[in-house]
Amino acid sequence: AQSVAQPEDQVNVAEGNPLTVKCTYSVSGNPYLFWYVQYPNRGLQFLLKYITGDNLVKGSYGFEAEFNKSQTSFHLKKPSALVSDSALYFCAVRAYGQNFVFGPGTRLSVLP
Amino acid sequence: ETGVTQTPRHLVMGMTNKKSLKCEQHLGHNAMYWYKQSAKKPLELMFVYSLEERVENNSVPSRFSPECPNSSHLFLHLHTLQPEDSALYLCASSQGTGFSQPQHFGDGTRLSIL
Numbered sequence: 001a002q003s004v005a006q007p008e009d010q011v012n013v014a015e016g017n018p019l020t021v022k023c024t025y026s027v028s029g030n031p032y033l034f035w036y037v038q039y040p041n042r043g044l045q046f047l048l049k050y051i052t053g054d055n056l057v058k059g060s061y062g063f064e065a066e067f068n069k070s071q072t073s074f075h076l077k078k079p080s081a082l083v084s085d086s087a088l089y090f091c092a093v094r095a096y097g098q099n100f101v102f103g104p105g106t107r108l109s110v111l112p
Numbered sequence: 113e114t115g116v117t118q119t120p121r122h123l124v125m126g127m128t129n130k131k132s133l134k135c136e137q138h139l140g141h142n143a144m145y146w147y148k149q150s151a152k153k154p155l156e157l158m159f160v161y162s163l164e165e166r167v168e169n170n171s172v173p174s175r176f177s178p179e180c181p182n183s184s185h186l187f188l189h190l191h192t193l194q195p196e197d198s199a200l201y202l203c204a205s206s207q208g209t210g211f212s213q214p215q216h217f218g219d220g221t222r223l224s225i226l
Contacts, residue, residue, distance in 0.1 A: 004154075032211045043116070043202050043217030044155075051212045090155070096211045099168065102155040 002027045004093050004103035012109045013081045021076040021106045023091030027098075033074040034092040034100070035065055044090060050074060061085070081110045115139040118203050118218035126226050127193055133221045135186040135203030143208055144186040145215060146178060149200040161186060162208070190223075198225045 003026045013019045025031055032051050036044040048059025055067045065076045074091060091103040116137045125131050137144065146158040160168035161180040175197075177189040186203055200222050204215040 034214055036217075041219065043118075043204075043219045044215075046214040046216065049212070049214055094211050098211075099157055099160065100215065104152075104154045 002093050002095055002098055002101040004091050004101055006089075006091055006103040006106045008106050009104075010107045010109065012111060015083055015110050015112050016080050019078050019081040019085070019108065019110070021089050021091075021108060023074045023076065023103060024072050025074060025091070025093040026072065027093050027095045029095050031072075031074075032094045032096075033065075033067060034094070035059065035063070035074075035076050036090045036092065036102075038088040038090065038105075040087075047076070081108075083110045083112050086110045115216050116203055116205055116218035118201075118221050120221060121219065122222045122224075124224045124226060125190070125193065127195075129193075130189070130191040132190065133188040133201055133203075133223075135188075135218055137184055137186075137203075137205040137216070137218075139205060139207075139216060141205035141207050141216070142183045143206045144180060144183075145204040145206075146186065146188055147202040147204065147217075149202055149220070155202070159188075193223075193225045195225050198223055 005024045034049045035047040038044045048057050050057045050067045058064045063078050088105045090105050092100050094100050119134045143162045148156040158172045159178045164180050179187040200220045202220045203218045206213045206215045
């Protein structure tokens with residue numbers, strides 16, 4: 001069975017500092033990994049995905065994520081956080097032939 | 113992003129009412145999904161339609177009834193709901209159900225059951 005863990009319910013970071021939102025996963029076979037962001041009163045927006053190839057994936061709004069197979073992790077990162085990055089972030093995993101499984105979400109607060 | 117439109121945005125209904133949620137996608141996708149998002153819980157996949165045929169029903173109670181008349185429209189018909197059904201209902205679409213395709217979400221319908 002597939003599963004996704006986001007170990008932190010809440011992450012606080014000062015504006016201009018680097019941010020990391022953590023994600024670990026469990027899946028049989030090769031994982032296909034995704035990050036989504038949800039702003040208040042909105043649906044989820046796709047940020048980036050890892051399917052194969054380079055372990056460092058770049059996405060929208062300056063976000064990037066690093067796939068680490070040995071640690072079964074796919075942490076989301078940004079070099080310099082903005083107040084407007086404050087939102088709810090979801091990691092998702094999918095194995096071939098399976099549906100998406102989403103993590104519980106991590107609330108990011110960027111403080112001015 | 114307004115590629116997936118959901119109406120209404122908010123709905124309050126009694127347990128004996130019948131209502132429908134509507135989803136329309138303008139992205140040319142051929143797969144559509146219903147999700148339930150409750151506070152403090154992961155997203156729950158409810159239904160998957162591919163090429164207008166239901167391919168997955170994740171043991172959802174029969175008081176929820178989906179309908180997909182064409183690849184652009186998806187409905188969720190509701191009847192005799194329970195208070196625990198209060199949640200944000202999200203529609204999503206994708207180009208196929210292939211593993212590499214991300215899903216595009218609407219802004220949801222906030223449902224409150226009295």
